[in-house]
Amino acid sequence: MFSSDLIHAARVAVLLIAACVAFGPDTAAAAATAAASEPEFGGQCAMSLAEGEQVATDCSVKWVGPDGKTYCFGNEDAKKRFLKDPQGNLERAREYVAVSEVEATGKRMDHYKSDDIQDFVKGVITQKAAANGGVFPFTDPVTGTQLKLVFDKIDFVRTLHGYGFFPDVIFHAQDVPAKTYLVDFWVKPQGDKLVVFDTRIYKAPRQEGTSWTLMARQPIPWWWIPASEHPGQTEQARGWEVMSAVEEDIVKERAKDNGIFKIKDAKTGEDLKLEFVGTHQPVRKLQQDGRFFACTDFRKEGTKDQFYDVDFWVNEKNGKMTVDEVRLHKVPEKQADGSYIQVPRYNFDDLKFDVVP
Numbered sequence: 001m002f003s004s005d006l007i008h009a010a011r012v013a014v015l016l017i018a019a020c021v022a023f024g025p026d027t028a029a030a031a032a033t034a035a036a037s038e039p040e041f042g043g044q045c046a047m048s049l050a051e052g053e054q055v056a057t058d059c060s061v062k063w064v065g066p067d068g069k070t071y072c073f074g075n076e077d078a079k080k081r082f083l084k085d086p087q088g089n090l091e092r093a094r095e096y097v098a099v100s101e102v103e104a105t106g107k108r109m110d111h112y113k114s115d116d117i118q119d120f121v122k123g124v125i126t127q128k129a130a131a132n133g134g135v136f137p138f139t140d141p142v143t144g145t146q147l148k149l150v151f152d153k154i155d156f157v158r159t160l161h162g163y164g165f166f167p168d169v170i171f172h173a174q175d176v177p178a179k180t181y182l183v184d185f186w187v188k189p190q191g192d193k194l195v196v197f198d199t200r201i202y203k204a205p206r207q208e209g210t211s212w213t214l215m216a217r218q219p220i221p222w223w224w225i226p227a228s229e230h231p232g233q234t235e236q237a238r239g240w241e242v243m244s245a246v247e248e249d250i251v252k253e254r255a256k257d258n259g260i261f262k263i264k265d266a267k268t269g270e271d272l273k274l275e276f277v278g279t280h281q282p283v284r285k286l287q288q289d290g291r292f293f294a295c296t297d298f299r300k301e302g303t304k305d306q307f308y309d310v311d312f313w314v315n316e317k318n319g320k321m322t323v324d325e326v327r328l329h330k331v332p333e334k335q336a337d338g339s340y341i342q343v344p345r346y347n348f349d350d351l352k353f354d355v356v357p
Contacts (some may be wrong), residue, residue, distance in 0.1 A: 245321035
């Protein structure tokens with residue numbers, strides 16, 4: 001019924017959007033309360049959605065699933081058919097909703113031009129700066145520092161049909177004007193208005209001698225991955241598929257505990273609480289078993305300089321990339337001067353692999 005690539009992309013996009021708004025404890029609590037009181041799918045018939053149709057109901061016929069959520073049905077027969085395979089039908093319903101959301105967003109995007117997006121983002125920046133002494137406050141996820149940025153201009157706007165607009169905005173640091181940042185906004189039409197779903201640093205300043213230069217954090221911002229145009233069955237495409245699988249797994253784990261990623265240190269037995277920073281490139285593929293792996297950066301919760309390198313091992317099963325192992329690759333070790341360096345727990349000396357761009 002649906003393109004597998006579109007379904008996968010839509011699933012990841014929905015997860016990322018949910019992650020953007022559900023990481024704060026207050027927001028998470030509110031979301032949990034809303035989930036308990038409001039029926040899933042806006043009260044539409046879950047069985048009809050599984051069959052590829054949208055049918056509104058009064059929710060007089062309903063079922064509470066093992067997840068505690070309420071699902072509505074148009075009649076008793078629809079409920080009976082649904083309960084013959086609740087897990088499968090629920091998955092099909094979610095796939096249909098995800099794909100429909102991408103299509104609906106694409107149609108709403110057609111009503112906006114690049115100038116509209118620029119005007120909207122400028123308004124958001126101006127309003128936030130006015131409430132913060134003339135500067136745009138932003139937390140750098142890599143350093144954990146609170147930045148005070150001054151708006152310079154919007155460089156350009158990228159458009160990913162079905163997912164939203166991504167304007168690149170240039171700022172400079174209030175205290176050092178030579179330090180410039182390129183910040184990407186994710187703007188999406190919701191209903192009859194525009195909404196900022198996320199804001200991330202694309203390029204950050206790095207000092208070289210007495211001057212500053214802009215360095216990309218990643219070639220493509222991580223939240224673009226699910227919306228990237230699929231260039232076919234090439235290694236380039238497969239590299240992004242692996243990164244999408246890794247990002248999706250991280251989002252799922254973070255959503256369980258207000259944005260914190262938990263992993264046990266097998267050597268020390270410590271239950272680590274980590275904050276996600278970013279995913280590395282390139283992706284690699286092991287020659288001996290065909291598995292992929294990607295490296296990621298996390299910072300220990302509550303610290304600014306204790307970084308962990310975590311490897312995600314990805315296998316392809318039934319045409320889908322799935323994370324099947326997560327391992328601590330490098331851990332922070334305190335030095336005599338009080339600083340931390342990353343010490344590897346294992347290396348790849350005995351492994352042969354190919355780089356996947």
